[in-house]
Amino acid sequence: MRIYGSYSDSELAFLLTKGDELAFTEIYNRFYALLFIHASKRLNDEEEAKDLLHQLFESLWVKRMQVAPDGNLSGYLYAAVRNRILDVFAHSKVENKYVASLQDYIDxxxxxxxxxxxxxxxxxxxxxxxxxxxxxxxxxxxxxxxxxxxxxxxxxxxxxxxxxxxxxxxxxxxxxxxxxxxxxxxxxxxxxxx
The missing domain is CATH 1.10.10.10 (Winged helix-like DNA-binding domain superfamily/Winged helix DNA-binding domain)
Incomplete structure (x- = not known):
């Protein structure tokens, strides 16, 4: 019996689509630190990066059936992080414009x-x-x-x-x-x- 740490990314992705919680844990352990560094550099905010990754991995588990079992797991995760970072920036831009207009009005x-x-x-x-x-x-x-x-x-x-x-x-x-x-x-x- 192989230990999950020895499985390839594609093997883990396949097991994930089957609902294997240990495969999910291995994916989390294997990618979290790298994705955190990537997200926190882009966002310049460690707490926001942690929130983003928490949501990403929660979504990964919920949508595990949609993961391509023979696809590029690291590419999939990096793309998901990039998209979430872009969403944060877009949301922040809209929020800042609204706050500025509200503050201008009050002032x-x-x-x-x-x-x-x-x-x-x-x-x-x-x-x-x-x-x-x-x-x-x-x-x-x-x-x-x-x-x-x-x-x-x-x-x-x-x-x-x-x-x-x-x-x-x-x-x-x-x-x-x-x-x-x-x-x-x-x-x-x-x-x-x-």
Whole structure:
């Protein structure tokens, strides 16, 4: 009987498609460190790289039947990591644009008189939606966006992990975007072309 460490990548891929948990463990052990180095260099964030790989290997197990049993396993995994990194960058770009537009709107306090009423209403709407967030998420979001504290500073202040803080900020932004996105967009569009 052969030890899993002696199996080739294609043998492991074949066993994986059959639901062999030990083959999956060997694939994880064989590729995790290399993929982590690759992902953390590209993302410049070790925690995000760990999250990405956790999701990748979870997906690999769930979709194990889709792995080509005689294909290039390392190529498959590197391509999957690359695609996930590109998704992170794309998501981050959209998120940063949204935050910037939201912050620009909040920061503007000198506009023509006829716009003041609308701005006040918009600010109240934004504050109302921020106040409607779950208490801990709201506290983290306010520390992040209004007090400009880093995720690390917030984590220390509240006794949480940086990853928890980052996740809560992302969730808050997603909620606010879904509730305010169209209103903010129309308001900014009106101001830009006025």
């Amino acid at each position: 503007q306090d000198h506009v023509q008189t006829d716009h003041l009423v609308r701005e006040k209403q918009m600010s109240m709407l934004i504050e109302q939606e921020i106040n409607a967030l779950p208490p801990k998420m709201r506290e983290i979001f306010i520390l992040s966006r209004k007090e400009n504290k880093s995720h690390k500073e917030i984590a220390i202040q509240l006794g949480l992990s940086e990853l928890t803080v980052k996740t809560q900020v992302k969730k808050a932004l997603k909620i606010l975007k879904s509730r305010l996105g169209l209103v903010i967009y129309v308001t900014l569009l009106f101001k830009t072309y006025r």
